[in-house]
Amino acid sequence: MTATDTNRGRATDTDTVTPTAISTPARRGTPPTGVFLAVIALCTAVTAANIYLAAPLLDLIARDLGVAPSAAGWIASVAQLGYAAGLLLFAPLGDTADRRRLVGALSAAAGVALVVAGLAPGLPALGAAVFAAGAATVVPQLLVPLVAERAPAERRGRHLGVVVAGLFAGVVAARVLGGLAGQAYGWRAVFLGAAGLTALIGLATAALLPAETRPRTKSDPPAVLKGVARVPRVLAASAEVRSACLRQGGMYGAWSALWTALALLLTGPGYGMSTGAAGLFGLFGLTASAMGPLSGGLVDRFGVTRVVGAAYVLAASSVPLFWLGGSRIWALCVAAVLLHAGLMTGQVANQTRALTATSSPAAANTAYIVAAFVGGAAASALAAPAYGHWGWGGVCAVAACWLVLGWLGAARRPGLTPRTGRAA
Template identity: 35%
Template sequence: MHTNKETPELTTWILWLMTILSGLVVANNYYNQPLLALIAADFRVTESAVSKISVLTQLGYAAGLLFIVPLGDKVHRKRLILIDLAFVVGALLLMAFAKEIWLLFVASFLIGVTSVIPQIFVPMTAELSAPEQKSSNIGLVMSGLLMGILLSRFFSGIVGEYFGWRAMFNIAAGAMLVAWLLVYMYLPEVRPNFVGSYQSLMRSVGKLARSQPRLQLASFRGAMAFGAMSAVFTTLVFHLEEAPFYAGASIVGSFGLVGAVGALAAAFVGRLNKRFTTYQLIYFSLLIVVGSWGFIYFGGATYIGLVLGIVLIDLGLQSSHIMNQTDYFSIPTNATSRLNTVYMVSYFIGGALGTYLAGMAWQFGRWDGVCAVGATFSILAWIAHVVWAKKVTMDVEKGDS
């Protein structure tokens, strides 16, 4: 445990730096989504084949979360972030210059593995925040991350349509060089809080996953809700290409801008924690995710239906995500990076599963199939919360008493 003397102060500037860099880095995982049709045309492959790029990026992200993020408790975080950023640049350049489809798959996986820095920032924020500011500070950093996810689609759609899909990854590599300089110049060092081998560190991750029911439930809720959103965003590009839309990459990317409305609203959910319980906030957030599919399915042939559905699914997902993190970061332990590892690995496995099943559903059932996958994931998240959340809370309170 750190003493106050050893713990750096979380200034407003440092908090905003982590917020902005979280958005810039996480965006690397999502630039590909509006570009899939362009990539498929360039390499003369099918839409379902090129959708593997999104799946591999999410699986890579899950691998990075599992094997890199726990190191935030063991090694100096600033050094870890600087080394990781150098590898991010290399992976993005490999994507930009790949001439074979299999190289795109490799590059996509590596981009996912290395773009995990925001998940080092989030536990840093939780660790350095005063208890009464924890929810709102996590909400701010998460809003940066979420804006990065959503605006990345908008930006890459425009760049792809006017400059080609490869230009986007060159621009992203340049942005990561700027991020490296900002981290080197301004980010404070946080001392590690785990002493032991890497093997024992990873064993402790497994122990947390097995022994913390609050973390287990948050992980399932997060995985299912993110799987639902991944289903719609991965296949949206194919849906909008067809009748009655016949839309290009820039229109598809603009739905990321639409989703940003929901993400911005979700940034304020931490402030509501003073008036409502965590259970209530997650309950209604997941109910919004379930309800969004009514607009996405029944209004799926209109822009207004899709816009309302995307705003609602993003609002519900990001609100529940912030409250999930507030919930498990309240577990009394200093293993913040490892708690975040368990949750975020589950989260992105859920995203990869949603992406994969939506790709299959599109092939066999088009938009109706995608909606069936997304709605099922959403309902499972909400049911799990309703059935188990109060029981988990009571069991934890009994154990603490």
């Protein structure tokens, strides 16, 4: 989910920080708050960009490796699958491990993986390296709770807002700057440059993080495993969590399918744009940033159910416009705005539903984020072959199917009631 972390930060400031889990972070020797937040926002932007780095470069990758553009499309979905795997493997360690060391280790690992990607001789090696880089890109999920812990209660929202703004800036930069740099210097230079930035900014951030003294006992590893094991139990027990996962999986899948193949459409014979010009469409991601605060207010006023419905209406309205955009640029622009608005609105509402529907919100949040990225990765994997066989219309059909599956799969059945009434 490009764009998925606002409410996670709100949840983790109360759910993952307990007096018995960690000690109060040491503040002595840390930089002023403004500098600290700026560095963390920059680190979040740089690491989040790695998930979407390949999408605007697919045409360049295909030409360099001598394959059809549609054959390289699955590379974009591999990064999302890697991120989902990293959430399950590494994000739970933030409750027990020293986050300073963990952020440094993951940043270094991501940098190495991106170097391997930039030197990859073929698609299999590139896919493996991109998967590893995506798995190590869970650093934002370690930094958001830390910011929430350190922030005064009256300024917590502002501090988290800075980090979330960094996240969206990274998503936009991956699309826009990645495309422009790829056109000027080649796709390999983009991956190698991202490797240097990721390692440099990540290690600098780790050095500025407060020291944490967490008592390590023999029960720590089982505790982490128990946290992961709670995820399927929460899914089985809560219809509301399942609904949130399916709805956002469908929404994120539609967005991923369209956005993965969009670069192929724009650089193809129909529009004939350069990679850099096609990357400028990433600026429509700013729509999602603007919708975040507004969506939260709508949820508070009208409830989750109505807002999720409105989000699906926005996304569904964009699909026929995307289809029309196969030959009309204005339709693509309008569709991009509608889709991003629907994605962020659904993100805020569905995550609110997941976090408030169970007594285990941390496990529910993990299930929700993983479901969204798995849905997105699966749709991305289908988008490129669909484009190769049926053109842009095939991609739009994949997006429409994902929206239908997400909506119908999460439809309530008689007798299923949420565990609490706060999410409805």
